[in-house]
Amino acid sequence: MAKLKNDLFLRACKRLPVERTPIWIMRQAGRYLPEYRAVREKYDFLTMCKTPQVAAEVTIQPIDILGVDAAILFSDILVIPEAMGMYLEMHEGKGPVFNNPIRAESDFNNLIDFDPTDKLKYVLDAITITKKNLDNRVPLIGFSGSPWTLLCYMVEGKGSKDFALVKKMIYTQPDLAHKILDKLSDVIAKYLSAKIEYGCNAVQIFDTWGGILSQQDFLEFDLIYIQKIIQSIKRKDEPVIVFAKGVHHNIDKIVESGADVIGLDWTMNISEVRKNLSDKVALQGNLDPTVLFADELKIRTEVKRILESYGYGSGHIFNLGHGILPNVSPENAKTLVRIVKEESKIFHHRDTEAQRS
Amino acid sequence: MAKLKNDLFLRACKRLPVERTPIWIMRQAGRYLPEYRAVREKYDFLTMCKTPQVAAEVTIQPIDILGVDAAILFSDILVIPEAMGMYLEMHEGKGPVFNNPIRAESDFNNLIDFDPTDKLKYVLDAITITKKNLDNRVPLIGFSGSPWTLLCYMVEGKGSKDFALVKKMIYTQPDLAHKILDKLSDVIAKYLSAKIEYGCNAVQIFDTWGGILSQQDFLEFDLIYIQKIIQSIKRKDEPVIVFAKGVHHNIDKIVESGADVIGLDWTMNISEVRKNLSDKVALQGNLDPTVLFADELKIRTEVKRILESYGYGSGHIFNLGHGILPNVSPENAKTLVRIVKEESKIFHHRDTEAQRS
Numbered sequence: 001m002a003k004l005k006n007d008l009f010l011r012a013c014k015r016l017p018v019e020r021t022p023i024w025i026m027r028q029a030g031r032y033l034p035e036y037r038a039v040r041e042k043y044d045f046l047t048m049c050k051t052p053q054v055a056a057e058v059t060i061q062p063i064d065i066l067g068v069d070a071a072i073l074f075s076d077i078l079v080i081p082e083a084m085g086m087y088l089e090m091h092e093g094k095g096p097v098f099n100n101p102i103r104a105e106s107d108f109n110n111l112i113d114f115d116p117t118d119k120l121k122y123v124l125d126a127i128t129i130t131k132k133n134l135d136n137r138v139p140l141i142g143f144s145g146s147p148w149t150l151l152c153y154m155v156e157g158k159g160s161k162d163f164a165l166v167k168k169m170i171y172t173q174p175d176l177a178h179k180i181l182d183k184l185s186d187v188i189a190k191y192l193s194a195k196i197e198y199g200c201n202a203v204q205i206f207d208t209w210g211g212i213l214s215q216q217d218f219l220e221f222d223l224i225y226i227q228k229i230i231q232s233i234k235r236k237d238e239p240v241i242v243f244a245k246g247v248h249h250n251i252d253k254i255v256e257s258g259a260d261v262i263g264l265d266w267t268m269n270i271s272e273v274r275k276n277l278s279d280k281v282a283l284q285g286n287l288d289p290t291v292l293f294a295d296e297l298k299i300r301t302e303v304k305r306i307l308e309s310y311g312y313g314s315g316h317i318f319n320l321g322h323g324i325l326p327n328v329s330p331e332n333a334k335t336l337v338r339i340v341k342e343e344s345k346i347f348h349h350r351d352t353e354a355q356r357s
Numbered sequence: 358m359a360k361l362k363n364d365l366f367l368r369a370c371k372r373l374p375v376e377r378t379p380i381w382i383m384r385q386a387g388r389y390l391p392e393y394r395a396v397r398e399k400y401d402f403l404t405m406c407k408t409p410q411v412a413a414e415v416t417i418q419p420i421d422i423l424g425v426d427a428a429i430l431f432s433d434i435l436v437i438p439e440a441m442g443m444y445l446e447m448h449e450g451k452g453p454v455f456n457n458p459i460r461a462e463s464d465f466n467n468l469i470d471f472d473p474t475d476k477l478k479y480v481l482d483a484i485t486i487t488k489k490n491l492d493n494r495v496p497l498i499g500f501s502g503s504p505w506t507l508l509c510y511m512v513e514g515k516g517s518k519d520f521a522l523v524k525k526m527i528y529t530q531p532d533l534a535h536k537i538l539d540k541l542s543d544v545i546a547k548y549l550s551a552k553i554e555y556g557c558n559a560v561q562i563f564d565t566w567g568g569i570l571s572q573q574d575f576l577e578f579d580l581i582y583i584q585k586i587i588q589s590i591k592r593k594d595e596p597v598i599v600f601a602k603g604v605h606h607n608i609d610k611i612v613e614s615g616a617d618v619i620g621l622d623w624t625m626n627i628s629e630v631r632k633n634l635s636d637k638v639a640l641q642g643n644l645d646p647t648v649l650f651a652d653e654l655k656i657r658t659e660v661k662r663i664l665e666s667y668g669y670g671s672g673h674i675f676n677l678g679h680g681i682l683p684n685v686s687p688e689n690a691k692t693l694v695r696i697v698k699e700e701s702k703i704f705h706h707r708d709t710e711a712q713r714s
Contacts, residue, residue: 162682167647171655214623214645216662248605249624266571267606288571290524298528305573325519 006138009070010201013239013261013282015315021307021344022069023337024141026243027323028062029074033330035061045090046082049075052125059130063138065330066337070139070202073130073195075123077145077206080187081154083119085112101157103165108180116191123191124198131199139202142195146207146244147184147229148222151177163212170221177221185225189232196235204241204263205229211246218250227257241284245322255281266321271309283310284317287336292320292328296335303339312347363495366427367558370596370618370639372672378664378701379426380694381498383600384680385419386431390687392418402447403439406432409482416487420495422687423694427496427559430487430552432480434502434563437544438511440476442469458514460522465537473548480548481555488556496559499552503564503601504541504586505579508534520569527578534578542582546589553592561598561620562586568603568622575607584614598641602679612638623678628666640667641674644693649677649685653692660696669704 004010008022030036036058040048048054059074078096082088089097102108117124130140145153153159155166170177192203210222222244230240242254243263254262255277262277264270264285274283291302303318310316318340324333361367365379387393393415397405405411416431435453439445446454459465474481487497502510510516512523527534549560567579579601587597599611600620611619612634619634621627621642631640648659660675667673675697681690 162647164647164650164682164684167645168650171648171651211624215626217645246603246624249626267568267603269572269606288524288574290519290521291528293521293525294528325521327521 002136004136004139004201006069009317010139010239012314012317013202013241014237015279015282015313018314018348019345020341020348021310021316021318023318023340024068024070024072025062025066025324025333025336026072026320028066028068028072028333029058030324031326032324032328032333033061033065035065045076046088049079050122052122052129055123055126056129056133059126059140060133063134066334067341068138068337070141071130071134072141072143072204073123073127073200075126075143077143077150077208078153079120079123080116080144080184080191081150083112083114083116084187085110086154095159096153098154098157101165102151102154102180103169105176108176111180111183114187116187117194120191120194124194127195127198127200140200141202141204141241142192142200143204143206144188144192144229146205146210146222146242147181147188147225148213149207149209150184150188151180151221152209152212154180163209167212170217181221181225182228185228185232189229192229193232193234196233196238200238202239202241203233203235204243205259207242207244207247210244211248215249218244218247219253223250223253223257226254226259230258239282243284252277261317263319264321268321269309270306270316271311274310274315279313279315282315282317284319286321287319289320289322289325289328292324292332292336294332296332296339299332299336300339300343303336304343307340307344307347310347314348318344359493361493361496361558363426366674367496367596369671369674370559370598371594372636372639372670375671375705376702377698377705378667378673378675380675380697381425381427381429382419382423382681382690382693383429383677385423385425385429385690386415387681388683389681389685389690390418390422392422402433403445406436407479409479409486412480412483413486413490416483416497417490420491423691424698425495425694427498428487428491429498429500429561430480430484430557432483432500434500434507434565435510436477436480437473437501437541437548438507440469440471440473441544442467443511452516453510455511455514458522459508459511459537460526462533465533465540468537468540471544473544474551477548477551481551484552484555484557497557498559498561498598499549499557500561500563501545501549501586503562503567503579503599504538504545504582505570506564506566507541507545508537508578509566509569511537520566524569527574538578538582539585542585542589546586549586550589550591553590553595557595559596559598560590560592561600562616564599564601564604567601568605572606575601575604576610580607580610580614583611583616587615596639600641609634618674620676621678625678626666627663627673628668631667631672636670636672639672639674641676643678644676646677646679646682646685649681649689649693651689653689653696656689656693657696657700660693661700664697664701664704667704671705675701
């Protein structure tokens with residue numbers, strides 16, 4: 001495999017010296033970009049996911065437009081339940097809907113066993129095209145939802161304010177919940193292994209709804225399955241990133257799961273987390289996504305604050321604390337990337353010197 | 358003033374010995390109760406808030422039905438912006454809507470200065486009736502939203518997923534945000550002082566949206582105003598409870614604001630918080646509201662877990678980690694109250710002995 005022209009992201013994941021802090025943006029291939037919306041006008045969302053040429057095109061857009069240091073394959077976490085036979089509708093602005101949610105043992109029995117390398121081949125083909133067109137400019141990240149986060153959607157059937165139905169399931173049918181979570185873990189491990197085999201340089205597990213669980217429920221119904229996945233993924237030295245939004249209470253336990261990088265939302269103090277974890281893992285984040293509604297001065301202030309908070313040395317991948325919002329101006333996203341590149345150098349000169357010596 | 362027949366709640370707020378852990382439930386006067394829905398069928402939500410006899414009636418319902426140890430005056434946090442001249446519509450299920458949200462200096466200038474003892478006299482009259490009809494059975498709690506939480510609604514005009522507009526205001530018009538927050542603080546301090554003067558035995562500040570702010574934005578745009586309110590409230594020994602949902606990062610700072618009781622959502626570890634705060638304040642919470650969808654066995658397990666986690670001695674007020682959900686069965690709410698009463702005694706016998714000696 002040819003050498004990457006820009007491997008800052010991968011080096012930071014491994015806490016190896018870098019010249020500056022790398023940056024990518026969660027949901028960087030998204031609606032805030034007019035170039036994305038132009039493609040989206042021609043296809044519905046799921047068709048975009050399922051058409052490798054189109055998925056590759058929007059995956060590469062932010063590399064060209066923003067100059068971020070990593071690409072993340074355009075897709076959706078719900079392609080897995082869909083491949084299991086759940087009928088998925090995407091309503092832009094309103095979110096995804098499953099009309100046949102999983103509520104009982106019989107619903108679970110209706111889920112189809114599938115081989116991700118077969119039924120989700122369109123994702124792997126998108127990787128092949130993306131890798132070719134990226135031409136080793138930056139690494140490519142593949143992703144999946146966590147089993148718990150997928151379960152939330154599969155049981156609720158749509159987004160929810162209080163997640164009453166999935167909570168009811170873990171409290172009253174814990175065995176059923178564990179069976180589904182276990183099945184999802186197996187599929188996700190195969191899926192992420194295939195993504196790596198097809199060329200992804202890193203994978204991220206999005207645990208969007210981990211934060212709605214209590215401390216002990218998170219361990220029992222969420223983290224144990226993330227751990228199982230990480231232990232099962234076939235990889236050489238491709239890093240695994242775990243982003244569990246809102247899970248302020250179990251960061252140390254997430255580290256024990258084997259993740260190489262922990263994503264932090266914007267309520268976390270990156271300085272304290274780094275100190276508490278003694279640099280055992282790299283950290284990703286943690287700018288409040290709404291800061292991109294502010295002006296350049298405010299964006300710079302916040303970038304500097306986070307860079308200073310993390311401090312000197314490698315092991316930080318700059319990112320937002322959640323996905324970029326659809327009505328952010330692309331100019332402000334560009335500004336963010338430029339400022340991180342400008343302001344982060346001074347936090348790495350010791351690294352570069354260490355590397356030279 | 359006559360002596361309360363059950364003052365467990367007030368004693369726990371002051372960390373004085375109790376025979377068992379007191380319990381009340383956030384939003385206990387609410388839609389999950391058929392008795393509440395029967396009243397609600399006759400009046401719209403705001404009419405209920407504004408009709409003292411009706412507000413008093415639904416305030417007392419959970420005392421009779423559930424046997425909780427405190428009443429909380431039925432009202433809504435948005436009566437304050439409404440009294441400032443904002444047109445409020447309540448859509449049950451969909452939430453509140455302001456059709457004239459505050460986005461600019463001119464909107465702020467249109468806000469009316471008002472005296473809560475005049476324009477919100479209906480709230481104070483409801484207190485008078487409630488106190489009379491409660492006949493000193495249990496204490497009465499009065500409440501307000503925090504300035505930040507009210508600002509969120511006033512700027513967004515409704516509930517929001519990402520609170521982009523209010524965030525944009527604090528980032529791009531911080532002076533305007535501070536002006537509104539300061540005005541709200543003054544009004545809220547007067548409002549809570551009047552509630553105490555009219556007979557409330559404690560007050561709670563609901564900071565529902567504190568958790569969407571970063572650690573430093575919470576200090577600058579939220580906590581400073583809560584602190585200002587607490588310092589300005591005219592009270593004898595009526596406790597102030599601060600419940601800042603999702604604010605895991607600044608619990609110690611909330612304590613410094615002068616609160617007597619800190620509310621904890623269900624993602625917090627009550628044992629760790631108690632230890633970290635060295636019993637400087639009482640703690641309220643922290644059962645996951647969705648546990649009330651489970652069966653009695655699970656409810657008992659979770660109640661015992663939280664009681665054990667808090668440990669021996671006074672200073673804990675049992676409650677949910679957020680409001681009770683509208684589709685909970687009233688039987689399960691009754692079960693919760695009964696179980697807390699049954700299971701909490703053993704955590705207090707040392708107290709009672711200390712009291713005797």
